[in-house]
Amino acid sequence: MIATPAAARPARRALIVTADDFGLHTRVNEAVEHAHQSGVLTAASLMVAGDAAADAVERARRLPTLRVGLHVVLADGRAMSPRSEIPQLVDAQGRFGDTMVRDGIRFFFLPRVRAQLAREIRAQFEAFAATGLTLDHVNTHKHFHLHPTVLSLLLEIGSEYGMRSMRLPYEAGGSLALRPWIALVRARLDRRHIAHNDHVAGIAGSGRMDEAAFIKALATLPAGVNEIYCHPAAPGNGPITPSMAGYVHADELAALVSPRVAAAMNATGIPRGGFSDIFPTPASPGEPALRTL
Numbered sequence: 001m002i003a004t005p006a007a008a009r010p011a012r013r014a015l016i017v018t019a020d021d022f023g024l025h026t027r028v029n030e031a032v033e034h035a036h037q038s039g040v041l042t043a044a045s046l047m048v049a050g051d052a053a054a055d056a057v058e059r060a061r062r063l064p065t066l067r068v069g070l071h072v073v074l075a076d077g078r079a080m081s082p083r084s085e086i087p088q089l090v091d092a093q094g095r096f097g098d099t100m101v102r103d104g105i106r107f108f109f110l111p112r113v114r115a116q117l118a119r120e121i122r123a124q125f126e127a128f129a130a131t132g133l134t135l136d137h138v139n140t141h142k143h144f145h146l147h148p149t150v151l152s153l154l155l156e157i158g159s160e161y162g163m164r165s166m167r168l169p170y171e172a173g174g175s176l177a178l179r180p181w182i183a184l185v186r187a188r189l190d191r192r193h194i195a196h197n198d199h200v201a202g203i204a205g206s207g208r209m210d211e212a213a214f215i216k217a218l219a220t221l222p223a224g225v226n227e228i229y230c231h232p233a234a235p236g237n238g239p240i241t242p243s244m245a246g247y248v249h250a251d252e253l254a255a256l257v258s259p260r261v262a263a264a265m266n267a268t269g270i271p272r273g274g275f276s277d278i279f280p281t282p283a284s285p286g287e288p289a290l291r292t293l
Contacts, residue, residue: 014278015270016197016227017256018043018167020071020139023050023057025240031232031253033059036066039257040265041232043274045071045139048127049080057131067274069137069165070128072121072154074144075100076243080123086116098243100144107149114149121153125161137275139167143203146185155192165275167229168196171203172222195279198224207231207247211255218264225278226270232256 019032022044029052035041046056046068060068073079076098079086083094088106090096097103106113128135138145138158145151146169154166166189170182189196201217202209209217209230217228233240233249240249255261265272 013221013223013268013270014225015221015265015268015272016043016225016274016278017041017272018045018069018137018227018229019232019256020045020141020229021047021050021231022060022068022071023047023053023055024077025050025233026052026055027233027236027240027249028052028231029056029059030234031249031256032056032066033063034234035232035253035256036063040262040272041066041256042272042277043067043069043136045069045137045229046128046131046133047071047073047077047141048124048131049073049078051078053127057133060131060133067136067276068133069139069275070124070135071139071141072124072145073141074117074120074150075103075142076241077141079120080127081120086120088113089116089120100142104144104147104149107147114153117149118153118157121150122157125157125163129161134276135162135164137165137167138163139169143167143169145169146181151185151188155188155194158194159192163194164281165195165279167200167227168198169200169203170198171201172199172220174203195275196225197227197275198222200227200229202227202229207244207249207252209255210248210251211258211261214255214258214261215264218261218268221268221270230256 017040021028022032023046032044075096079090079094083090199222205213230252232253235250239245
């Protein structure tokens with residue numbers, strides 16, 4: 001264990017390996033459990049309204065070293081709230097659509113829609129709290145927290161549920177046009193003392209983070225705290241959802257348990273863990289924080 005002053009920024013080189021969509025399907029849950037027990041996976045982001053959320057929580061309770069966060073779903077997925085409470089957000093089946101530009105405009109300009117959005121975000125935090133799992137981090141499906149209204153609500157509501165860390169979806173070499181906005185998001189997180197990664201890998205290769213993609217990402221990690229995220233799942237018939245038709249879930253799982261990936265990761269010498277390992281909390285005011293990586 002390495003003692004770190006409570007106010008100090010953690011080591012400039014650290015790595016978090018996260019599986020998104022935990023709870024979406026039992027194939028995803030099987031992959032998360034296997035990749036954590038036998039591979040390099042350190043964290044998973046839970047869809048609390050996913051069809052297999054209960055199974056995911058049960059597995060997470062068996063894996064005390066797996067860091068679990070909340071994957072807030074506001075697009076292309078099932079809502080936590082009943083449709084009667086958020087009728088302007090979901091369809092007759094209680095699912096969000098995938099018209100994120102249109103929905104983003106409605107979130108910003110329509111107070112009634114915004115109030116329903118706040119209700120749903122709170123419901124997802126409440127559902128996570130009810131699992132009894134420690135909240136390691138928060139992120140959103142399809143990075144919807146880049147929207148200013150969504151981010152504001154996450155910061156406001158998340159503070160009530162112990163949110164301390166959030167994914168910053170900034171990939172090195174990404175869109176130049178997006179960089180000023182990412183800088184604003186980073187500044188807002190810093191002002192609220194929400195810990196975050198410096199860079200992420202997995203946006204450009206979403207659904208295609210196979211062994212070659214992992215090894216390339218590890219060979220080109222920028223300085224700072226990096227997160228590599230992916231969408232592993234056990235092999236099965238057909239895509240898990242229509243929007244994942246092009247995803248190579250089984251190849252992503254194979255990468256997470258690949259000896260070559262493990263060797264490449266070990267060769268970097270970079271400490272690994274979840275957000276709560278990289279950004280620990282002091283045991284009590286005035287005591288040093290402990291980083292166990």
